[in-house]
Amino acid sequence: MSTPTRAVINLDVTGPTISRHLYGHFAEHLGACIYGGFFVGADSDIPNVRGMRTDVVEALKAIDIPNLRWPGGCFADEYHWRDGVGPVEQRPTVVNTHWGNVVEDNSFGTHEFMDLVDQLGCEPYICGNVGSGTVREMADWVEYLTRSGEAPMSELRRANGRDEPWQVKYWGIGNESWGCGGNMRAEYYADLARQYSTYCREHDGNQLYKIAGGANVDDYHWTETLMKTLGDLGCGCNPRHFFDAISLHYYTMPTGFEDKLSATEFDDATYYLTMAAAWRIDELLTRHGNVMDVYDPAKRIGLVLDEWGTWFAVEPGTNPGFLYQQNTMRDALVASVHFDSFHRHADRLVMANIAQTVNVLQAMLLTDGDTLIKTPTYHVFEMNKGHHDADLLPLNWTGQALPTRTVGNREIALVSASASTKNGTAMVSLTNLDLEAAHLVTLDLRGHRVTGITGRILTAGAVNAHNTADQPDIVAPQPFDVPAVTDGTLTVDLPAHSFVTLELTLG
Ligand code: AHR
Structure with a gap:
């Protein structure tokens, strides 16, 4: 891993x-x-x-x-x-x-x-x-x-x-x-x-x-x-x-x-x-x-x-x-x-x-x-x-470098994320662009206790999967199991080519 x-x-x-x-x-x-x-x-x-x-x-x-x-x-x-x-x-x-x-x-x-x-x-x-x-x-x-x-x-x-x-x-x-x-x-x-x-x-x-x-x-x-x-x-x-x-x-x-x-x-x-x-x-x-x-x-x-x-x-x-x-x-x-x-x-x-x-x-x-x-x-x-209409929560990457890939003359990050807060909740969005590998992201959540958390994921067996009249829900959000927050940290395992959202209730 x-x-x-x-x-x-x-x-x-x-x-x-x-x-x-x-x-x-x-x-x-x-x-x-x-x-x-x-x-x-x-x-x-x-x-x-x-x-x-x-x-x-x-x-x-x-x-x-x-x-x-x-x-x-x-x-x-x-x-x-x-x-x-x-x-x-x-x-x-x-x-x-x-x-x-x-x-x-x-x-x-x-x-x-x-x-x-x-x-x-x-x-x-x-x-x-x-x-x-x-x-x-x-x-x-x-x-x-x-x-x-x-x-x-x-x-x-x-x-x-x-x-x-x-x-x-x-x-x-x-x-x-x-x-x-x-x-x-x-x-x-x-x-x-x-x-x-x-x-x-x-x-x-x-x-x-x-x-x-x-x-x-x-x-x-x-x-x-x-x-x-x-x-x-x-x-x-x-x-x-x-x-x-x-x-x-x-x-x-x-x-x-x-x-x-x-x-x-x-x-x-x-x-x-x-x-x-x-x-x-x-x-x-x-x-x-x-x-x-x-x-x-x-x-x-x-x-x-x-x-x-x-x-x-x-x-x-x-x-x-x-x-x-x-x-x-x-x-x-x-x-x-x-x-x-x-x-x-x-x-x-x-x-x-x-x-x-x-x-x-x-x-x-x-x-x-x-x-x-x-x-x-x-x-x-x-x-x-x-x-x-939520307030941005700046997200600072630290420690282990983000996974990247060279594409032409560009070096692109394979993980992307952002976060915001409103009404006593926070939302974190996480994307893994890697076609093959899962990536782990540890969120170090400071400044508030997290009293509840739910997750959803959008992914598919193949990255070219799409919805049709016959199969309208091949790509549709599913619940995503999120581990508990321990000592303010949470490690999320992002499957290959997936998009995940986490909704946090703040104490
Ligand atoms: O969205 C299609 C076209 O793309 C728009 O009409 C034009 O503004 C742009 O070039």
Whole structure:
């Protein structure tokens, strides 16, 4: 048996709060995410409430979904919101040029989205169109959504059946403006973002949290340009600054964008390349954060990772433009490594949105007719719920070095962990990425007595195991036997390719 790696956790010394919004979601008009995924229409035989699939809504409520980003993605920068309001039969059709060239009938629009987030009990995060829209169009959308009284847009909303304005906080100013959102240079976009932001007004006390479209992966120049362009952070006037946050996109692609491999059939080398790509998020959050620190040491501007997750080849026989991929135990481990990193960066990272919630990329849920499949990634979100709005417990590795593996020119740790506390409890998440070996981790728990402990584990016989309509629970959480805490320490034996959560009751 290997020598345990030791982690000290001071249960009474807390770090920043881990926002529940780090467990956020993203739904684009792409493939079967909206149509067939979330929305089947009120006349469907699939149980629904005003067209929203009941099973999907219930499954997402069970993981306490905190927010949903919509309508894209690339689609956001060719979406004209007026196409999606008013009587459904009169709404125009448009071509979704990014995703499969299919005809979009606009039957799911603003009112439907706001109904969906209401049914989910989560916050809307709307991404406005900078790439092919206008300043006025975006300003009108904000007014339509959030203004009461007698005003042109509030009256239009009323004519479309909604009297009261909605509350909308999270507002994106374009998406991937360096690419599908307009192929702009950082300097040009930064000025445009100031301009658009100026006219996104705060109506009737609705406070917008404006998120500027941020960098792709390691484009630190983009982040720096936006930080330089923010406006005066300290003046206390309105607006104090032009945006409240900057986004970042990073996808886990083990063999690159041009050479995507199967989501379910992969060899050991590709598995470890995937894990090295997942670990890279830690470097990216650190380095973008460092750039932001130069201009904003008080960390008033948030970093929003509003697209992340695995991007593999589509399932054989499916439309390449629909980005439908299966989801295995490998995806679950990618997610758990990301969450540990998110927790460590909770002082700057205020939101993250996995791409995408249903039937697209690293999905929580896959639909197959009227069947709903919860993916291994879904289970990681569910098992980690205890971290929502909890205070980080910094975890210090000490003594025996962490097991590592060299992957290309990177040395990656094979064990990852994070911890948090709230309401007299603590949660520890532990991941073993090793394909073959179990690893022992000793937790040195200081500062509180532990009066109770329960554990759960997510693992599978093979790391490419996945859930299907015929076998929906091949990868599902199971109880995990945890030994007693003795003299404040606890040694956990983590099986190969597994994710474990421990819930501690503190005395
Ligand atoms: O999530 C799929 C696509 O990935 C999004 O539309 C785009 O923003 C990103 O390139």
